[in-house]
Amino acid sequence: xxxxxxxxxxxxxxxxxxxxxxxxxxxxxxxxxxxxxxxxxxxxxxxxxxxxxxxxxxxxxxxxxxxxxxxxxxxxxxxxxxxxxxxxxxxxxxxxxxxxxxxx
Amino acid sequence: xxxxxxxxxxxxxxxxxxxxxxxxxxxxxxxxxxxxxxxxxxxxxxxxxxxxxxxxxxxxxxxxxxxxxxxxxxxxxxxxxxxxxxxxxxxxxxxxxxxxxxxxxxxxxxxxxxxxxxxxxxxxxxxxxxxxxxxxxxxxxxxxxxxxxxxxxxxxxxxxxxxxxxxxxxxxxxxxxxxxxxxxxxxxxxxxxxxxxxxxxxxxxxxxxxxxxxxxxxxxxxxxxxxxxxxxxxxxxxxxxxxxxxxxxxxxxxxxxxxxxxxxxxxxxxxxx
Numbered sequence: 606x607x608x609x610x611x612x613x614x615x616x617x618x619x620x621x622x623x624x625x626x627x628x629x630x631x632x633x634x635x636x637x638x639x640x641x642x643x644x645x646x647x648x649x650x651x652x653x654x655x656x657x658x659x660x661x662x663x664x665x666x667x668x669x670x671x672x673x674x675x676x677x678x679x680x681x682x683x684x685x686x687x688x689x690x691x692x693x694x695x696x697x698x699x700x701x702x703x704x705x706x707x708x709x
Numbered sequence: 710x711x712x713x714x715x716x717x718x719x720x721x722x723x724x725x726x727x728x729x730x731x732x733x734x735x736x737x738x739x740x741x742x743x744x745x746x747x748x749x750x751x752x753x754x755x756x757x758x759x760x761x762x763x764x765x766x767x768x769x770x771x772x773x774x775x776x777x778x779x780x781x782x783x784x785x786x787x788x789x790x791x792x793x794x795x796x797x798x799x800x801x802x803x804x805x806x807x808x809x810x811x812x813x814x815x816x817x818x819x820x821x822x823x824x825x826x827x828x829x830x831x832x833x834x835x836x837x838x839x840x841x842x843x844x845x846x847x848x849x850x851x852x853x854x855x856x857x858x859x860x861x862x863x864x865x866x867x868x869x870x871x872x873x874x875x876x877x878x879x880x881x882x883x884x885x886x887x888x889x890x891x892x893x894x895x896x897x898x899x900x901x902x903x904x905x906x907x908x909x910x911x912x913x914x915x916x917x918x919x920x921x922x923x924x925x926x927x928x929x930x931x932x933x934x935x936x937x938x939x940x941x942x943x944x945x946x947x948x949x950x951x952x953x954x955x956x957x958x959x960x961x962x963x964x965x966x967x968x969x970x971x972x973x974x975x976x977x978x979x980x981x982x
Contacts, residue, residue, distance in 0.1 A: 616818035620842035649842030687981040696947035
């Protein structure tokens with residue numbers, strides 16, 4: 606029984622929530638305990654957030670090793686609630702299509 | 710030849726005009742097109758593949774433009790197995806992907822890898838992966854679309870990327886989850902404010918982060934069109950919402966243009982935490 610799974614075997618850049626769901630289910634069933642992120646360049650926030658949510662939902666936390674600083678940051682960032690509102694910060698208005706075409 | 714934010718706007722809307730006309734005439738008329746950008750041709754490709762399979766394509770009268778369309782594999786797109794052998798350095802041909810593709814993440818990872826290496830974005834791969842993956846994951850999670858397209862082209866110092874799905878659109882996605890609104894622009898505002906159709910508080914960051922990363926981080930422009938509404942933002946300027954009047958698009962178009970950065974950008978400044 607393998608207890609360590611090399612996430613880099615999936616892809617070097619891991620993007621989707623669907624991948625998190627499928628992989629989590631498979632690895633939990635196989636009783637994997639450790640994820641090795643060697644050879645993973647980057648993960649998306651979506652993947653990280655989904656993974657953390659699944660760990661909480663199933664009360665099954667994997668040990669994570671071999672993470673570069675960007676992968677590590679994404680797991681930390683994924684747990685944080687958004688604090689900014691882009692509409693308030695940048696301002697907005699509704700304009701006609703003709704006006705839009707002359708905006709640039 | 711260079712392009713600018715006016716091209717981003719013009720071509721995004723011209724694509725819709727061509728599509729709109731073709732619904733009546735059953736022809737995709739490219740005869741007068743003198744220059745192809747991802748903003749123009751990706752939505753047209755998506756339309757041909759999803760709704761316009763019986764439309765006749767009138768090729769551009771300009772021979773160079775006809776040749777270019779063949780080069781980028783319009784309208785059939787390239788296959789996944791050809792991704793490994795791509796060695797063009799100024800464009801990534803039209804690529805069609807489906808939610809049901811085997812090894813979806815591996816294919817998407819290859820596409821991102823090509824974009825990063827072709828266009829000299831290694832020092833900014835994080836910012837690229839962050840917003841590209843958000844857009845791709847949104848298609849998977851929300852659009853219910855099996856016909857999705859990506860195409861990118863480098864111009865002098867500029868990068869143009871178009872990602873298009875033929876799904877249910879942002880307004881319809883919210884309506885399917887019982888969000889109520891009279892005006893579809895409200896749905897785009899929900900998306901920008903991070904109101905997710907899923908229940909968790911930490912979701913809904915995809916579109917606002919993408920807009921911030923592209924417009925503030927990369928100082929670029931972004932136009933998003935979904936069903937009959939859209940928004941445009943460039944740099945630090947305010948967001949502009951608009952309605953398409955008598956045109957619409959089945960699905961969602963995201964067209965992006967930015968100057969390829971010469972230095973590494975600290976992406977953490979532009980994400981919502």
